[in-house]
Amino acid sequence: MSHVSFLSDFGLTDEFVGVVHGVIAKLAPETKVIDITHGIRRGDVRSGALALTRSIQYLPDGVILAVVDPGVGTARRAIAAETEGGMRFVGPDNGLLGPAVATMGGATKIVELTNPEAQIPSAGATFAGRDIFGPAAALLSSGEAQLDDLGDEVAPDSVTPLLIPLPEIEPARVVGEAWWVDGFGNVQSNVGPEDLAVAGISSEVTVTVRIGASEYEVPWVDTYGQVGEGEPLLHIDSSGLMALAVRGGSATEYFNLATGTALTLAG
Amino acid sequence: MSHVSFLSDFGLTDEFVGVVHGVIAKLAPETKVIDITHGIRRGDVRSGALALTRSIQYLPDGVILAVVDPGVGTARRAIAAETEGGMRFVGPDNGLLGPAVATMGGATKIVELTNPEAQIPSAGATFAGRDIFGPAAALLSSGEAQLDDLGDEVAPDSVTPLLIPLPEIEPARVVGEAWWVDGFGNVQSNVGPEDLAVAGISSEVTVTVRIGASEYEVPWVDTYGQVGEGEPLLHIDSSGLMALAVRGGSATEYFNLATGTALTLAG
Amino acid sequence: MSHVSFLSDFGLTDEFVGVVHGVIAKLAPETKVIDITHGIRRGDVRSGALALTRSIQYLPDGVILAVVDPGVGTARRAIAAETEGGMRFVGPDNGLLGPAVATMGGATKIVELTNPEAQIPSAGATFAGRDIFGPAAALLSSGEAQLDDLGDEVAPDSVTPLLIPLPEIEPARVVGEAWWVDGFGNVQSNVGPEDLAVAGISSEVTVTVRIGASEYEVPWVDTYGQVGEGEPLLHIDSSGLMALAVRGGSATEYFNLATGTALTLAG
Numbered sequence: 106m107s108h109v110s111f112l113s114d115f116g117l118t119d120e121f122v123g124v125v126h127g128v129i130a131k132l133a134p135e136t137k138v139i140d141i142t143h144g145i146r147r148g149d150v151r152s153g154a155l156a157l158t159r160s161i162q163y164l165p166d167g168v169i170l171a172v173v174d175p176g177v178g179t180a181r182r183a184i185a186a187e188t189e190g191g192m193r194f195v196g197p198d199n200g201l202l203g204p205a206v207a208t209m210g211g212a213t214k215i216v217e218l219t220n221p222e223a224q225i226p227s228a229g230a231t232f233a234g235r236d237i238f239g240p241a242a243a244l245l246s247s248g249e250a251q252l253d254d255l256g257d258e259v260a261p262d263s264v265t266p267l268l269i270p271l272p273e274i275e276p277a278r279v280v281g282e283a284w285w286v287d288g289f290g291n292v293q294s295n296v297g298p299e300d301l302a303v304a305g306i307s308s309e310v311t312v313t314v315r316i317g318a319s320e321y322e323v324p325w326v327d328t329y330g331q332v333g334e335g336e337p338l339l340h341i342d343s344s345g346l347m348a349l350a351v352r353g354g355s356a357t358e359y360f361n362l363a364t365g366t367a368l369t370l371a372g
Numbered sequence: 373m374s375h376v377s378f379l380s381d382f383g384l385t386d387e388f389v390g391v392v393h394g395v396i397a398k399l400a401p402e403t404k405v406i407d408i409t410h411g412i413r414r415g416d417v418r419s420g421a422l423a424l425t426r427s428i429q430y431l432p433d434g435v436i437l438a439v440v441d442p443g444v445g446t447a448r449r450a451i452a453a454e455t456e457g458g459m460r461f462v463g464p465d466n467g468l469l470g471p472a473v474a475t476m477g478g479a480t481k482i483v484e485l486t487n488p489e490a491q492i493p494s495a496g497a498t499f500a501g502r503d504i505f506g507p508a509a510a511l512l513s514s515g516e517a518q519l520d521d522l523g524d525e526v527a528p529d530s531v532t533p534l535l536i537p538l539p540e541i542e543p544a545r546v547v548g549e550a551w552w553v554d555g556f557g558n559v560q561s562n563v564g565p566e567d568l569a570v571a572g573i574s575s576e577v578t579v580t581v582r583i584g585a586s587e588y589e590v591p592w593v594d595t596y597g598q599v600g601e602g603e604p605l606l607h608i609d610s611s612g613l614m615a616l617a618v619r620g621g622s623a624t625e626y627f628n629l630a631t632g633t634a635l636t637l638a639g
Numbered sequence: 640m641s642h643v644s645f646l647s648d649f650g651l652t653d654e655f656v657g658v659v660h661g662v663i664a665k666l667a668p669e670t671k672v673i674d675i676t677h678g679i680r681r682g683d684v685r686s687g688a689l690a691l692t693r694s695i696q697y698l699p700d701g702v703i704l705a706v707v708d709p710g711v712g713t714a715r716r717a718i719a720a721e722t723e724g725g726m727r728f729v730g731p732d733n734g735l736l737g738p739a740v741a742t743m744g745g746a747t748k749i750v751e752l753t754n755p756e757a758q759i760p761s762a763g764a765t766f767a768g769r770d771i772f773g774p775a776a777a778l779l780s781s782g783e784a785q786l787d788d789l790g791d792e793v794a795p796d797s798v799t800p801l802l803i804p805l806p807e808i809e810p811a812r813v814v815g816e817a818w819w820v821d822g823f824g825n826v827q828s829n830v831g832p833e834d835l836a837v838a839g840i841s842s843e844v845t846v847t848v849r850i851g852a853s854e855y856e857v858p859w860v861d862t863y864g865q866v867g868e869g870e871p872l873l874h875i876d877s878s879g880l881m882a883l884a885v886r887g888g889s890a891t892e893y894f895n896l897a898t899g900t901a902l903t904l905a906g
Contacts, residue, residue, distance in 0.1 A: 106401040110394065116678075116822040117384065117651060120690045123675035127644065127698040130673060134640040134699065139397060141390035144383075147823060148887075156387045163502060164394040165401065175887060178863030225697075228879030229832075230862065235697060235877065288383040289414060298496075328497065329445030343502065345495030353415070353442060373668040377661065384651060406660045411652035423654045430769060431661040432668065555650040556681060565763075595764065596712030610769065612762030620682070620709060 107133070107246045108167035112141040112157055113234065114148060115172070121232075125170075125239040128225065132243035139164065148175035150201050152364065154267050155285060157205040159344045169205065170242040171196040172234045183218040183237050184264065185245065187252050195242045197233070200267030215264055219256035272296045278371035279304050281347075283362045290355025292362050296347040296370060306372035312339050314349065315369040316360055323349065339370070374400070374513045375434035379408040379424055380501065381415060382439070388499075392437075392506040395492065399510035406431065415442035417468050419631065421534050422552060424472040426611045436472065437509040438463040439501045450485040450504050451531065452512065454519050462509045464500070467534030482531055486523035539563045545638035546571050548614075550629045557622025559629050563614040563637060573639035579606050581616065582636040583627055590616065606637070641667070641780045642701035646675040646691055647768065648682060649706070655766075659704075659773040662759065666777035673698065682709035684735050686898065688801050689819060691739040693878045703739065704776040705730040706768045717752040717771050718798065719779065721786050729776045731767070734801030749798055753790035806830045812905035813838050815881075817896045824889025826896050830881040830904060840906035846873050848883065849903040850894055857883065873904070 109129055115121035122143050129138055141160050145153040153173035161169070174181075174197040182198040188209040194202045195218075206212050218224070218241050225236045244250035272281035272295055281296040298308065306312060314321045324332060325339045329352040332338045337359055342348035347370065349356040357363065376396060382388035389410050396405055408427050412420040420440035428436070441448075441464040449465040455476040461469045462485075473479050485491070485508050492503045511517035539548035539562055548563040565575065573579060581588045591599060592606045596619040599605045604626055609615035614637065616623040624630065643663055649655035656677050663672055675694050679687040687707035695703070708715075708731040716732040722743040728736045729752075740746050752758070752775050759770045778784035806815035806829055815830040832842065840846060848855045858866060859873045863886040866872045871893055876882035881904065883890040891897065 108397055110390070112387070112390070117676060118678035119821045120646070120676040120694045121821075123644070123646070123673060124694050124697045126673045127675075127694065130642055130671065130699040131697070137397065139390060139393045141394075142384060142387040144385035160387045160391050160394065163391045163398070165397040178886075180864060227877050229875030230877045230882075232877035287386045287388075330447060341496030343494050343497045343499035348497075352445075373664075375664055377657070379654070379657070404664065406657060406664060408657035408661075409651060409654040411650075427654045427658050427661065430658045430665070432664040554653045554655075597714060608763030610761050610764045610766035615764075619712075 107136045108139060108165040109133075109136055109170050109242045109246050110139040110141050110160075110164040110167065111170045112145065112153060112160075113143045113172040114145040114153060115143045115234065117143055121234060124232075125234045128235055128239040129243040129246070132240060132249075133247035136243065136246040145173050149173065150175065150199050151267060151269065152285070154201050154204050157201070158208055161205045161208050166190075166192060168242045168246045169194045169202075170238055171201050172238055173197075173201050174199065174233060177233050178230065182259070183233060184215055184259065185218060185241055185252055185255050186212040186215045189213050193245045193252070195238050195245070198265050200265045203264070203267045204269070212261060214252055215259050215261055216252045217256045217259050220254065223250060223255050270295060272300050274300050274303050277305055278369055279306070280367065280369045283364055283366045283368060286357045286362065286364055290351070290357045291342065292349040292356045292360065293342055293344065294347045294349070294368060297345065298341050298347060301347065301370060304372065306370065310372070313371040314339065314360070315371065316362060316366060319361075321360065374403045375406060375432040376400075376403055376437050376509045376513050377406040377408050377427075377431045377434065378437045379412065379420060379427075380410045380439040381412040381420060382410045382501065384410055388501060392501045395502055395506040396510040396513070399507060399516075400514035403510065403513040412440050416440065417442065417466050418534065418536065419552070421468050421471050424468070425475055428472045428475050433457075433459060435460045435462060435509045435513045436469075437505055438468050439505050440464075440468050441466065441500060444500050445497065449526070450500060451482055451526065452485060452508055452519055452522055453479040453482045456480050460512045460519070462505050462512070465532050467532050470531070470534045471536070479528060481519055482526050482528055483519045484523045484526050487521065490517060490522050537562060539567050541567050541570050544572055545636055546573070547634065547636050550631055550633045550635060553624045553629065553631055557618070557624045558609065559616040559623045559627065560609055560611065561614045561616070561635060561637075564612065565608050565614060568614065568637060571639065573637065577639070580638040581606065581627070582638065583629060583633060586628075588627065641670045642673060642699040643667075643670055643704050643776045643780050644673045644675050644694075644698040644701065645704045646679065646687060646694075647677045647706040648679040648687060649677045649768065651677055655768060659768045662769055662773040663777040663780070666774060666783075667781035670777065670780040679707050683707065684709065684733050685801065685803070686819070688735050688738050691735070692742055695739045695742050700724075700726060702727045702729060702776045702780045703736075704772055705735050706772055707731075707735050708733065708767060711767050712764065716793070717767060718749055718793065719752060719775055719786055719789050720746040720749045723747055727779045727786070729772050729779070732799050734799045737798070737801045738803070746795060748786055749793050749795055750786045751790045751793050754788065757784055757789050804829060806834050808834050808837050811839055812903055813840070814901065814903045817898055817900045817902060820891045820896065820898055824885070824891040825876065826883040826890045826894065827876055827878065828881045828883070828902060831879065832875050832881060835881065835904060838906065840904065844906070847905040848873065848894070849905065850896060850900060853895075855894065
């Protein structure tokens with residue numbers, strides 16, 4: 106059983122995702138496609154990279170196909186990468202794949218998808234998911250192609266990195282930002298519990314959360330059940346990062362926070 | 373061929389559904405996952421239970437995985453149930469599974485998902501779909517686990533029931549409510565044709581529909597084609613319940629009705 | 640490996656799509672279902688037909704199941720068609736299937752889905768996707784039924800055609816319309832590059848785009864990279880049709896265009 110796990114910003118309103126599934130089904134009929142999500146905000150490479158990174162350890166061996174590609178139709182390269190464990194990644198060279206590849210141990214080889222025989226010709230503009238990325242993922246998944254069959258090797262240090270803001274650790278406080286608001290209104294920060302430990306803030310205390318001019322005293326707990334209905338909490342979320350939540354409510358509303366909002370956690 | 377049919381309120385914007393698919397693919401590579409819907413309103417256990425009940429007879433034998441879980445992180449239990457016919461259900465103990473289990477003949481055994489070896493450890497908070505429910509569904513589906521391997525048996529009468537409002541049948545009228553508005557604007561009530569029969573209201577007549585202070589005369593017909601374009605109708609819908617619809621239009625707009633709105637059908 | 644490719648206007652909020660998947664899984668367990676899209680605007684037959692036509696050449700051999708069916712519950716027929724190449728199409732007789740069937744070479748046989756033994760009885764109104772179309776697609780896919788087993792043959796010229804507006808070609812200009820706005824804001828017209836050639840407008844020039852009282856000078860280019868960030872372009876899109884786009888932006892906003900808006904391209 107061979108798997109392609111597929112993430113994009115295509116949305117589900119148009120037929121884009123279905124067409125890529127069709128291309129894969131034609132080229133690799135035995136492959137099973139898992140849709141990680143196609144709801145990444147259009148062109149938001151960082152959100153796509155973060156979602157892929159949160160998912161990667163839970164996805165089956167095989168091929169990861171990721172397309173969030175605001176530079177389509179420009180000089181940005183299309184690439185495929187391979188890791189020591191044999192996972193293959195296909196997507197644009199814009200930083201989207203980097204963090205997930207790193208999570209899987211880093212790339213042992215990266216190629217640019219330049220071989221036209223591994224692509225589908227288009228009647229007009231290239232729909233890269235359909236014509237380049239999808240076919241590459243399918244051929245890798247079916248075993249009909251190896252990385253070298255898809256194009257020429259590129260130097261790892263020529264690949265576009267993703268710039269991810271790191272939290273600033275100061276005495277008794279950590280300055281970070283909100284980098285994911287999920288559909289339940291939970292707000293994941295870029296701060297890890299180890300960052301708070303370095304700053305001297307320990308768990309099971311009340312943490313001061315500063316957002317703009319507002320300040321909130323929020324208990325750092327293990328589970329929602331430790332606070333009352335409608336009350337806020339800080340916890341280590343299921344990705345292992347510090348997150349704000351509201352039991353039976355929405356932290357994005359409670360704290361008036363969106364992706365990218367700066368926040369300070371102080372002891 | 374083994375199936376897991378999966379319903380949740382996760383939405384499709386985040387990677388939650390994809391990650392659960394990934395977990396199942398890793399643990400049960402031969403299993404096919406059917407997405408019933410992930411569009412249940414966040415935390416709306418009753419709507420999830422009703423959607424599952426409407427679907428259940430059309431789903432293949434195997435495992436039903438349902439996660440609408442506003443009590444995640446509290447003391448609510450995670451359970452799995454088995455019916456006489458061999459269908460297995462996995463989800464939170466909050467009433468979500470009850471009506472569908474009952475439709476399939478009732479549970480012959482219910483266990484609490486307490487065995488940590490049948491779960492995935494988390495770096496932080498538990499993402500129950502990924503760490504507990506998904507693995508349980510996968511292990512049941514692959515045959516690697518039976519109910520007893522997942523945890524200890526619990527008494528059926530200790531399981532949380534779902535409180536579903538029943539219509540009140542009076543002479544020549546039935547007082548019920550709207551309990552599902554679908555995306556086409558059709559409004560399913562909790563009133564069955566047998567309830568109207570008991571009240572002495574027969575089909576192929578005009579029924580008086582009272583909603584708040586408004587009153588509508590609506591023909592009870594078999595098909596949309598029996599009324600004109602844009603006109604309202606009452607019919608037995610494809611789930612066997614009395615529903616309001618508008619040919620080529622939206623009953624939720626026409627009648628200004630939402631899920632939970634009270635309505636009276638009078639002869 | 641047998642495939643059903645499935646397009647509808649059911650949306651993903653309700654369980655409609657999941658139930659049809661369930662029906663297919665029960666009747667044809669070995670069949671793989673590809674969701675083309677379920678985001679067609681409710682009842683918009685033409686948009687459904689166009690999406691299907693854009694997709695068809697990328698879908699695997701097998702059965703196409705398409706349901707955009709504003710006439711459900713009226714006298715409109717349910718049909719199945721077969722093409723020379725062996726592709727089978729199932730859907731309502733309202734023009735939805737026509738263009739895609741034509742793209743595949745035209746129908747060699749069309750039947751009306753009248754055989755009750757190939758359908759699922761309903762407790763109330765027919766949910767045609769679940770009770771008629773889905774079962775037909777599944778039985779064709781599994782090989783358990785041929786077209787003739789589903790109902791009586793109908794005359795090809797009795798089938799409802801889809802009325803698609805053709806562009807008007809005049810000297811030095813083509814009058815067409817926007818017929819698809821995708822989720823990225825790209826606007827596909829019904830004008831092909833060959834129409835512009837007949838009008839004497841050649842590529843790699845600046846084209847005058849008239850929309851209502853507004854006029855825009857837009858460069859006809861091959862790729863987004865040929866214009867600056869935020870600038871408009873006209874190009875042959877990945878379906879082979881003239882389309883308006885904005886690099887890093889939305890043509891639907893830039894040009895204030897929606898599906899159906901008339902537009903003139905002049906040399």
